[in-house]
Amino acid sequence: MLRRIPSPxxxxxxxxxxxxxxxxxxxxxxxxxxxxxxxxxxxxxxxQQAQSVVSRIESGEQLPxxxxxxxxxxxIAIKDAPLTCGSKILDFHQSTFSATxxxxxxxxxxxxxxxxxxxxxxxxxxxxxxxLGIALNPFDPDRVPGGSSGGxxxxxxxxxxxxxxxxxxxxxxxxxxxxxxxxxxxxxxxxVSRYGLVAFGSSLDQVSPFAKTxxxxxxxxRVISGxxxxxxxxxxxxxxxxxxxxxxxxxxxxxxxxxFLEHEALEPDVRIAMNDTISALKKAGHxxxxxxxxxxxxxxxxxxxxxxxxxSSNLARFDGVRYGYRHRDVTDLASVYDLTREAGxxxxxxxxxxxxxxxxxxxxxxxxxxxxxxxxxIIADELVNALKYVDVLLTPTTPSTAFKIGEKxxxxxxxxxxxxxxxxxxxxxxxxxxxxxxxDSKGLPIGIQLMAPHFTEEKLLSIGAAIELLRPExx
Amino acid sequence: xxxxxxxVGLEIHAQLVTKTKAFCRCANxxxxxxxxxxxxxxxxxxxxxxxFNREVVAQATRLAIALGxxxxxxxxxxxxxxxxxxxxxxxxxxxxxxxFSTGGHLSFxxxxxxxxxxITRAHLEEDAxxxxxxxxxxxxxxxxxxxxxxxxxxSEPEFRAAEEAGAYLSAMRELxxxxxxxxxNMDEGSLRCDAxxxxxxxxxxxxxxxxxxxxxxxxxxxxxxxxxxxxxxxxIYEQGGVIHRQTLQWNEQEERLIPMxxxxxxxxxxxxxxxxxxxxxxxxxxxxxxRASMPMLPEQLREKYSTTYKLNREAVYYLAIDIRIxxxxxxxxxxxSTAQSAAKWVMGPVTRSLNERGWSFDEFSRRxxxxxLSGLIQKTDRGDITLGQANAVFKALIVKPEKSPDEIVAExxxxxxxxxxxxxxxxxxxxxxxxxxxxxxxxxxxxxxxxFMGLVMQATKGQADAQLAKNVLMELLEAKE
Ligand SMILES: [Zn+2]
Numbered sequence: 001m002l003r004r005i006p007s008p009x010x011x012x013x014x015x016x017x018x019x020x021x022x023x024x025x026x027x028x029x030x031x032x033x034x035x036x037x038x039x040x041x042x043x044x045x046x047x048q049q050a051q052s053v054v055s056r057i058e059s060g061e062q063l064p065x066x067x068x069x070x071x072x073x074x075x076i077a078i079k080d081a082p083l084t085c086g087s088k089i090l091d092f093h094q095s096t097f098s099a100t101x102x103x104x105x106x107x108x109x110x111x112x113x114x115x116x117x118x119x120x121x122x123x124x125x126x127x128x129x130x131x132l133g134i135a136l137n138p139f140d141p142d143r144v145p146g147g148s149s150g151g152x153x154x155x156x157x158x159x160x161x162x163x164x165x166x167x168x169x170x171x172x173x174x175x176x177x178x179x180x181x182x183x184x185x186x187x188x189x190x191x192v193s194r195y196g197l198v199a200f201g202s203s204l205d206q207v208s209p210f211a212k213t214x215x216x217x218x219x220x221x222r223v224i225s226g227x228x229x230x231x232x233x234x235x236x237x238x239x240x241x242x243x244x245x246x247x248x249x250x251x252x253x254x255x256x257x258x259x260f261l262e263h264e265a266l267e268p269d270v271r272i273a274m275n276d277t278i279s280a281l282k283k284a285g286h287x288x289x290x291x292x293x294x295x296x297x298x299x300x301x302x303x304x305x306x307x308x309x310x311x312s313s314n315l316a317r318f319d320g321v322r323y324g325y326r327h328r329d330v331t332d333l334a335s336v337y338d339l340t341r342e343a344g345x346x347x348x349x350x351x352x353x354x355x356x357x358x359x360x361x362x363x364x365x366x367x368x369x370x371x372x373x374x375x376x377x378i379i380a381d382e383l384v385n386a387l388k389y390v391d392v393l394l395t396p397t398t399p400s401t402a403f404k405i406g407e408k409x410x411x412x413x414x415x416x417x418x419x420x421x422x423x424x425x426x427x428x429x430x431x432x433x434x435x436x437x438x439x440d441s442k443g444l445p446i447g448i449q450l451m452a453p454h455f456t457e458e459k460l461l462s463i464g465a466a467i468e469l470l471r472p473e474x475x
Numbered sequence: 476x477x478x479x480x481x482x483v484g485l486e487i488h489a490q491l492v493t494k495t496k497a498f499c500r501c502a503n504x505x506x507x508x509x510x511x512x513x514x515x516x517x518x519x520x521x522x523x524x525x526x527f528n529r530e531v532v533a534q535a536t537r538l539a540i541a542l543g544x545x546x547x548x549x550x551x552x553x554x555x556x557x558x559x560x561x562x563x564x565x566x567x568x569x570x571x572x573x574x575f576s577t578g579g580h581l582s583f584x585x586x587x588x589x590x591x592x593x594i595t596r597a598h599l600e601e602d603a604x605x606x607x608x609x610x611x612x613x614x615x616x617x618x619x620x621x622x623x624x625x626x627x628x629x630s631e632p633e634f635r636a637a638e639e640a641g642a643y644l645s646a647m648r649e650l651x652x653x654x655x656x657x658x659x660n661m662d663e664g665s666l667r668c669d670a671x672x673x674x675x676x677x678x679x680x681x682x683x684x685x686x687x688x689x690x691x692x693x694x695x696x697x698x699x700x701x702x703x704x705x706x707x708x709x710x711i712y713e714q715g716g717v718i719h720r721q722t723l724q725w726n727e728q729e730e731r732l733i734p735m736x737x738x739x740x741x742x743x744x745x746x747x748x749x750x751x752x753x754x755x756x757x758x759x760x761x762x763x764x765x766r767a768s769m770p771m772l773p774e775q776l777r778e779k780y781s782t783t784y785k786l787n788r789e790a791v792y793y794l795a796i797d798i799r800i801x802x803x804x805x806x807x808x809x810x811x812s813t814a815q816s817a818a819k820w821v822m823g824p825v826t827r828s829l830n831e832r833g834w835s836f837d838e839f840s841r842r843x844x845x846x847x848l849s850g851l852i853q854k855t856d857r858g859d860i861t862l863g864q865a866n867a868v869f870k871a872l873i874v875k876p877e878k879s880p881d882e883i884v885a886e887x888x889x890x891x892x893x894x895x896x897x898x899x900x901x902x903x904x905x906x907x908x909x910x911x912x913x914x915x916x917x918x919x920x921x922x923x924x925x926x927f928m929g930l931v932m933q934a935t936k937g938q939a940d941a942q943l944a945k946n947v948l949m950e951l952l953e954a955k956e
Contacts, residue, residue, distance in 0.1 A: 077522040090521070097515050099522060196522040202750035232526045232752050310750055313554050316565020317519045333614075337558055360556070360745035369747060 004028045004159040008216070011067030015057040018067065019050040022111050025069045029114060029160050036127075036135035037154035039074050040082050041114040049111045056109065063109030064223050064243075070105060071155040071164040074115035075122055076207065077196040078102050085198050086120040086130035089318045089344030091325040099196020100231065101165060101207050101224045108223040113161060116151030120346045121315065122167055122200045124148050125175055125418045128409050129348045136405070137179060139444055143402040146176030146418075149210070153180040156210045163211040163220050169201045170303050171398075171422025173208035174434035178397035178447025181436045183217050183464065184210045186422075188454045189429030190235035192221075193228030199314040201307035202233075204426045214435065214464035218245035221457055240458035247465035254281060255291035255390035260421050265399040269440035274396055277437055277448050280470040281394075291386045291393060295379050299423040300416055302379065305359050305372035306427075312356025318344065351412065380428035387430065387453045392463055395421045397434040397447035421449060431457050435464045438472055479709050480677045482685070483640050483670055483701055484595075484632035487647055488625050489657035490602060490665040491534040497601045497624035498525030498568065498752075505663050509617035517622035519563035524751050527552075531624040532757055534656045535575050535599055536765045538626060541654050541772055542594055544579030548757050552599075552749040561604035561616050571746040574598035575626075575755070582774060583646035585639050592643050593631040599755075600625050605664075620664075626656075632671065632682065637701040641694045644668055648694075653773050653798045661692050668697055672704045674712070684718040688732065690725050700725040703732055776801050784814035793822055799836040806845035812852040820852055824869050832873075842876040843869075851880040863937035864889045892938045898931075898947050905930050906951050916952050924948065 005021050005028075026046065029038050057066050072078065075085045077095035079102075084090050105112065119129040127135040127150025135150040137143040138158045145154045149166025153176035156164050166173040168186040177184025185208055192207045199205060209220040218240070225239040260266075261274060278288060320326035320340030327339035345353070359368035386393060398418055408415040425432035431454070434447040448467070452460035493503050499516035515523035539546045553571040574596040582591040602625050604618040628647065634640045648666055651657035659666045673685035688704060691697045700723075708718055723732040771779065776795040780786045786794070794804050800821065807817035825848075829839055851872070855865040864884075871883045878886070892898060905927060906913055916923040924945070931944050 083521060085521070093521070095522070096520060097523075195524050198521045199524075199751075230526060231524050233524075233750075309747060313556050313566050313745070313747070316556060316558065317521070317563060319558060319565060321560050322518070322563060323520075333560065357745065360747055362743045362745075365745075 005069060005162070008065070008067035008162055008219075012057065015054050015066070018054050018111070019047060022046050022050045022069060022113065025113050025161055028158075029155070032158055032160065034136070035138060035141075035154050035158060036117050036133050037151045037158065037160065038071070038114045039084055039086070039117050039130075039132045039151065042078070042081055042112060045078075045081070046111050046113045049106060053109045053111060065105060065219060066109035068110040068163060068219070069161040070110045070112050070220075071114055071116050071152055071161045072102065072112055073118050073122075073149050073152045073164070073166045075118060075167055075198040075200075076101065076165060077198070078112065078115070081115065083198070084115075084132060085122070086118045086132055087318075087345065087349070088131040089320075089325045089340070090323075093324045095196075097196065099207075100193035100228045102196065104224050105165075105220075110163075110220075110223075116149070116155055116164060118151055118166075119148035119172075120349050121198065121311070122148040122169055122172055123311070123348050123352055125171070125415050126403070126405075126408065127151060127176070128405065129346055131346060134405060137402045137444075139181065140402065140442070142404055143444070144179065144405055146179035146398075146402065148172040149184075149208070150176050152210055153177055153182060153184070156180070156182050156212060163209055163216055165220075165224075166208050166210055167197055167200075168206050168208040168426060169204045169307055170426050171419040173210060174397050174422045174432060174447070174449060175418060177210055177434040178436070178445065178449075179402040181439075181445030181447075182210055182212050183214050183436065184208060184434045185217050185221055185457065185461065186425060186432045187221060187225065187457055188235070188237075188431045189426075190233055191237070191431070191455065191457065192224050193226075193231040193234045195228055195230040199310070201310040202314060203310060204303075204307055214433070214461045214468060215245040217433075217464075218458070218461045221461070225457070235455070237455045242458065245458070245461055245465055247469055248459065248462040249466070252281075252286040252391045252463060253389070254286055254288050255386060255393040256288055257293055257296070257393055257395045258290050259293060259296060260395040263399060263420070265417060265420065266396065267400045267440075270396050270398070270400060270446055273438050273440070273446040274448065276472070277394070277467070277470075281467075284470055288394075289390060291390065293379075293382055293386060293424065295375065295382055296424050298375050299379055299427055300420055302372045302375045303419070303423045303427060304355065304416065305368050306376060308352045308356030309360050309369055310356070312353045312360065315345075315349070315353055320344070348412070376427050379424055383424055383428040383430060383451070384453070387451065391452070392460065393451040395449045395451070397421060397449040401440045401442070401444035401446055425451050430454055431460050433460050433464050435467055436471075437467075477709070477713075478677055479674045479705075479712075480679075481635055481637070481701070481705050482632050482673045482675060482682055483634035483637075485630045485634070485640055485643065485697075486669040486671070487628045487630075487644065488602075488667045488669075489538075489628065489651055489659075491531055491624040491626060492655060492658060493528060493530040493534065493624055495528055495530070496622035497528050497531050497599070498622055501622065503623050505660075505665065507619055509619060512619040513621065517563070518618060519565070525568060525749075527752055527755065528624070531599060532755070532761075533765060534624070535597065535626055536757070536762055537654045537769060538628075538651070538656045539576040539579065539597060540762070540766050540769055541650055542576075542579030542581060542597070542628075544576035544594060544597060546576045546757075546762055547573065548759065548762075549573070550575045550599075550755045552752045552755065553746045554749050555600075555744040555746055557744055559603070559606075560614060561606045561618070561621070563604070563618060563621060567601060567603060568749055568752070569600035569746075570598035581643060581646055581650065583642045585636075585642040590639055590642070592633050592639075595629045595631050597626050597628045600627060632673075637698045637705070640670060640701055641698040644697055645694050649773060649796060653796075654769065655798070661694075664692070667692060670697060670701055670704075672701055672708070673718070674705055674708045684720050686718065686720060687722045688725055689722060689735070692727065696725050696727055699730060700732060703730070707732070770798055770802070780814075780818075784808075784818075786814060786818050790818040790822060794818060797836065799840065803836070803840055803845050807849045807852065810846050810849040812849045813856065816852050816856055817849075820848065824866060828869075828873050839873070842873055847872070847880065854880065854884075858891070858940060858942060860884065860889060860891055861932075861937055861939065861941055863932065864891070867937075890938060891940045892935050893940045893943060895943065895947065898935075898939060898944055899951075901934050902927075902931055902944065902947050903951055905934065906948075913952065924952070927952070
């Protein structure tokens with residue numbers, strides 16, 4: 001895999017090289033601008049932080065993310081940096097404060113080089129719905145990198161930086177991780193503060209890291225986890241505290257989700273890769289058992305009711321009154337709202353706002369929203385219950401590998417189905433990881449997904465690290 | 476009213492007294508420069524999240540206890556969605572189907588008799604900003620008020636007269652102030668009232684269509700607006716018309732109701748559970764602690780003052796209007812003053828000094844602690860000093876708070892003349908100088924005693940022991956020639 005910069009460990013060995021390496025990283029971001037990974041580069045901030053990290057390391061400070069060069073999805077606020085959410089409606093908006101995760105990254109020594117491209121307001125599975133241009137898959141520029149955190153996945157996959165932050169609502173990190181051949185972890189809901197993450201579906205959203213290896217994902221998640229007084233939904237559960245991740249060495253009981261493995265949408269190459277994984281795990285002495293999740297098939301409709309309902313409310317603040325874009329032809333209050341939101345939001349965002357408004361409307365509320373909440377509960381209980389009897393559940397991350405640009409953009413329902421295996425973890429709030437396994441016949445990465453009980457990120461990643469060692473080309 | 480009956484329910488919005496706003500750490504205070512008490516959270520800046528301020532719960536609990544409501548140990552926040560420039564998030568955090576408390580009642584006196592109104596519910600929510608519409612058609616917005624904690628108290632539709640609504644609002648304001656939950660300043664908007672008004676024929680079992688009246692920002696407005704709306708609805712029914720539900724705004728200056736523009740479907744607020752906030756949970760122990768720390772409420776105090784202390788009606792109402800006044804009075808009594816004297820002093824010299832000097836009651840009680848005043852009252856009641864002297868001591872005391880009453884008595888050279896011989900000489904001289912008045916007394920005009928006592932006090936510079944002087948005087952007046 002591509003590496004354009006030395007590893008964090010190598011940088012920590014000779015910290016004075018950091019400013020130069022940050023320069024290289026920024027230069028390669030510019031060189032690879034055709035990939036559409038970044039929407040803004042933060043040269044001054046990155047160089048200043050690099051200097052500060054050098055002196056902190058030299059004064060003997062142990063920085064958990066010393067030497068890490070990181071990119072951040074552009075729906076996470078960084079003070080005085082642009083915050084676009086991939087939308088025209090946030091034109092020229094600068095954040096007045098930094099997200100908690102940003103403060104934690106920088107405190108731990110990470111250097112943030114820029115903000116990455118995304119589907120507008122994180123709504124999409126391909127990074128084609130960005131007002132700032134599409135992002136391309138580094139394995140095949142005719143294909144999408146996945147989404148909505150496509151830019152962050154590309155930045156790591158193309159070797160521009162070591163790790164990146166994306167955000168998950170229904171698979172927006174695991175799916176692009178799988179499409180781009182890297183690791184992506186959706187933490188337990190409440191594990192990571194959402195303060196500073198622009199909300200899409202508040203009861204589902206989590207800031208989620210990407211990196212090439214599970215060990216690097218661990219370094220990042222360890223730093224950004226933990227309760228935050230500014231986010232009432234953040235959890236006080238203890239955070240992982242091992243200094244570094246060790247691959248899991250014991251014998252595992254792994255659940256195979258039968259309905260997912262036999263799903264009609266599963267591409268043959270992905271099916272083959274899953275079978276490979278299963279036999280490698282068996283060979284390594286792990287126990288594999290079949291698990292049924294009979295209601296998981298309702299995940300997509302439930303997700304699109306809950307997420308769009310919350311989104312219709314979360315996005316109400318983008319109204320052209322206080323910040324961002326305002327249509328120039330406005331004449332009165334109604335036209336401020338109508339014209340600004342009509343022209344400021346892209347098609348997919350408007351579609352979801354309308355869906356969400358509809359499902360919350362008087363007369364439809366019970367049929368849609370109330371029912372969806374009940375079914376969500378059932379799906380979540382089913383999943384949490386299944387996880388009581390196994391260490392992890394194993395599924396493909398996505399039914400297919402990266403699809404062609406434009407292939408699904410006019411068919412929202414088929415686009416929504418690319419999240420079919422990832423959404424249940426968001427509905428249940430459990431952590432889930434995508435680890436690259438192999439390449440398909442077209443040379444495109446295939447990812448496998450592991451789901452684990454609440455707040456077991458460390459064990460989940462250590463199992464992921466053990467699987468990395470079983471990979472056909474991983475040894 | 477020609478056979479019609481009025482049906483009114485009130486919704487009172489009370490801003491809660493807290494240091495900070497409901498969901499952020501901005502100060503909760505009135506009167507700052509526009510848009511200075513704001514932060515990313517209350518401005519709805521992208522990425523900001525609300526965090527609930529527990530101070531709010533304590534205040535809501537106080538009110539619920541005072542109203543005898545059922546407090547729900549689990550309640551929930553919901554989002555009420557609508558677009559308006561003074562609502563930066565595009566939704567208001569409120570409580571919809573799981574309110575903080577349900578039930579309770581408030582009693583008050585109207586036209587000399589007691590009426591009790593049942594309360595449906597009280598729920599927590601955040602205030603919106605303030606829009607000001609300028610003459611040129613533009614609107615400016617002050618967001619300082621965004622996120623200020625509110626409690627909305629919804630009454631049952633049990634009012635049958637406009638004065639009842641006014642008296643209820645006034646009693647609610649008194650209660651809110653008394654327990655320190657809301658400052659009750661209607662002209663600053665910290666207490667606001669909406670009314671739902673309908674009329675029906677007396678004896679009709681069902682309610683008819685109602686109209687909502689907004690912006691009733693004084694007790695007078697509440698009464699006038701309800702009266703005007705009653706007249707309007709009756710007139711429409713009498714002409715064979717129908718009432719359509721609408722929202723009317725009361726124009727205080729012009730004293731008339733103006734229909735508000737309504738957009739179709741604008742009352743579908745699409746409530747749903749606020750995903751950014753966990754369920755609001757409190758414990759029974761928390762409620763019990765607050766209950767134990769609650770003062771006696773105005774209704775209970777009035778009962779105590781009239782039944783136990785036998786104070787007159789004026790005193791009962793005066794003393795129970797404010798927790799500081801009742802607290803001060805109670806301390807006077809606890810430290811040995813009689814209830815009658817305590818009430819007389821608080822309503823008399825104490826209140827006069829507040830008015831003259833523009834002090835708050837807190838300022839006054841800092842200067843003259845109740846225990847100090849109680850000493851002076853008891854000294855006076857024992858006859859150690861006269862009432863006139865006591866007043867002089869009091870006046871000195873409020874400007875020299877570091878001194879004790881005894882020190883001031885010494886400083887002013889106050890003593891009580893108890894020398895019967897000396898008093899006798901002064902009084903007999905006065906009596907002999909006023910033969911006409913003496914004659915009047917002897918004709919049966921007992922009022923003349925007051926006239927002579929006045930002269931005695933004048934002559935002794937208020938130092939005469941009043942009881943002794945009166946005894947001596949009476950002896951002389953009644954003495955046969
Ligand atoms: Zn604030």
